[in-house]
Amino acid sequence: MEEKELLNVLQEHGQEHIFDMYKKLDLDGQKRLAAQIERVDWSMIAMAGHKELGLKRGTFEPLSALKIDKIAQNREHYEKTGLDAIRAGKVGAVLLAGGQGTRLGTDGPKGSYNIGITKDVYIFEMLIRNLFEVTHQAGCFVPLYIMTSDKNNTETIAFFEEKSYFGYPKEFVKFFKQEMAPSVDFNGKLYMEAPDSLSLSPNGNGGWFYSMAVTGTLEDVKARGIEWLNIFAVDNVLQRIADPIFVGATLDSGCSSGAKVVSKADPNEKIGVLCLEDGMPSIVEYYEMTEEIIHSKNADGELAYNFGVILNYLFRVDELERIMNTKMPVHTVEKKIPYIDTNGTYIKPEEPNGYKFEILVLDMIHMFDSCLSFEVVREKEFAPIKNKTGVDSVESARALLKKNGVEL
Numbered sequence: 001m002e003e004k005e006l007l008n009v010l011q012e013h014g015q016e017h018i019f020d021m022y023k024k025l026d027l028d029g030q031k032r033l034a035a036q037i038e039r040v041d042w043s044m045i046a047m048a049g050h051k052e053l054g055l056k057r058g059t060f061e062p063l064s065a066l067k068i069d070k071i072a073q074n075r076e077h078y079e080k081t082g083l084d085a086i087r088a089g090k091v092g093a094v095l096l097a098g099g100q101g102t103r104l105g106t107d108g109p110k111g112s113y114n115i116g117i118t119k120d121v122y123i124f125e126m127l128i129r130n131l132f133e134v135t136h137q138a139g140c141f142v143p144l145y146i147m148t149s150d151k152n153n154t155e156t157i158a159f160f161e162e163k164s165y166f167g168y169p170k171e172f173v174k175f176f177k178q179e180m181a182p183s184v185d186f187n188g189k190l191y192m193e194a195p196d197s198l199s200l201s202p203n204g205n206g207g208w209f210y211s212m213a214v215t216g217t218l219e220d221v222k223a224r225g226i227e228w229l230n231i232f233a234v235d236n237v238l239q240r241i242a243d244p245i246f247v248g249a250t251l252d253s254g255c256s257s258g259a260k261v262v263s264k265a266d267p268n269e270k271i272g273v274l275c276l277e278d279g280m281p282s283i284v285e286y287y288e289m290t291e292e293i294i295h296s297k298n299a300d301g302e303l304a305y306n307f308g309v310i311l312n313y314l315f316r317v318d319e320l321e322r323i324m325n326t327k328m329p330v331h332t333v334e335k336k337i338p339y340i341d342t343n344g345t346y347i348k349p350e351e352p353n354g355y356k357f358e359i360l361v362l363d364m365i366h367m368f369d370s371c372l373s374f375e376v377v378r379e380k381e382f383a384p385i386k387n388k389t390g391v392d393s394v395e396s397a398r399a400l401l402k403k404n405g406v407e408l
């Protein structure tokens with residue numbers, strides 16, 4: 001972008017302060033910054049402080065789940081169907097590990113966090129162990145795609161190399177990077193994180209399939225003949241990956257997607273609930289639910305909106321390709337954003353000082369025409385690590401791992 005054009009663009013969007021920084025740079029620095037400005041999605045930046053521009057929701061209705069007892073009755077059939085698909089190479093797994101894990105507050109990729117007590121047990125190691133349970137049963141390996149971001153890609157790969165992939169065959173593991181998005185202050189002004197760079201952070205976990213496509217990773221998925229992708233978060237150390245029973249039940253249901261869900265611990269639990277929105281599968285976030293929705297009951301007297309998602313989904317690849325270029329809703333999130341001020345001093349704020357923009361995998365569910373809600377036993381499959389202590393923490397996850405016989 002020519003200098004004049006750059007100035008025009010920045011003026012048009014009220015971002016002249018970036019031009020002042022730009023003028024102080026050498027030619028290479030100017031090129032780098034101009035390239036970043038060129039990629040800015042201004043419609044997203046315009047959402048800062050304007051909640052009304054965000055997602056408009058439709059009418060919610062409950063969606064029933066395939067419950068634990070029903071799954072147990074058909075377990076053998078589901079398991080065989082799932083194992084057949086895995087053995088036929090139709091199932092791949094995608095680990096979403098591009099987040100910054102700010103709540104856990106450690107340096108380095110969240111997956112390299114050591115949750116061991118008497119010995120080293122890393123989060124990534126637990127996930128690989130969980131995957132091994134399935135691959136041993138199936139007698140073949142499941143391709144594992146790991147999404148990272150510019151902020152942690154090098155360290156994540158180095159960590160896996162150093163730990164020899166925890167024994168998983170390297171040729172079945174592929175890394176790809178997600179997109180980055182700029183951050184702004186509460187007035188919508190772009191932050192800078194270096195003299196020649198906007199403050200950029202991973203753009204949420206919803207762009208994973210797009211990123212697979214633009215990085216060429218999708219070609220590997222297709223070359224291997226993978227038809228289903230199991231998406232999962234880095235922080236649930238108890239989750240089953242490429243779970244044959246889940247795969248089998250989803251195939252059997254004829255749905256084009258599936259979501260593992262848990263029964264709510266109490267009606268007010270802060271968890272997104274799988275439901276229908278205008279007749280299509282969708283997830284209603286806990287903060288979007290009215291008192292009426294929270295407490296409504298079905299004909300059996302059970303909570304109607306009872307099944308919370310745990311970020312473990314199955315998606316059919318051909319459907320993912322169909323929706324790939326559909327614009328996803330952007331969420332603005334208040335965060336602590338490190339930045340440099342006009343003097344070039346690096347500031348690490350203690351309190352939220354602006355907005356990040358994210359697209360979320362949970363919004364993908366609404367793009368599918370059907371989704372199997374598949375209930376799992378919470379104590380066996382849900383131990384998320386978000387914080388160091390308290391709810392969803394290293395402490396609570398350790399307790400659950402021990403309950404499940406994992407030595408720490």
Ligand code: UTP
Pocket residue numbers: 096097098099100101102103104110147178202203204205232233234235386
């Ligand atoms: P979280 O919503 O817990 O976000 O991510 P986070 O960034 O890891 O943690 P906080 O909020 O800063 O404490 C849920 C899952 O989505 C992935 C995370 O790595 C985690 O597996 N994720 C999140 C991405 O892959 N990319 C992102 O941009 C954000």
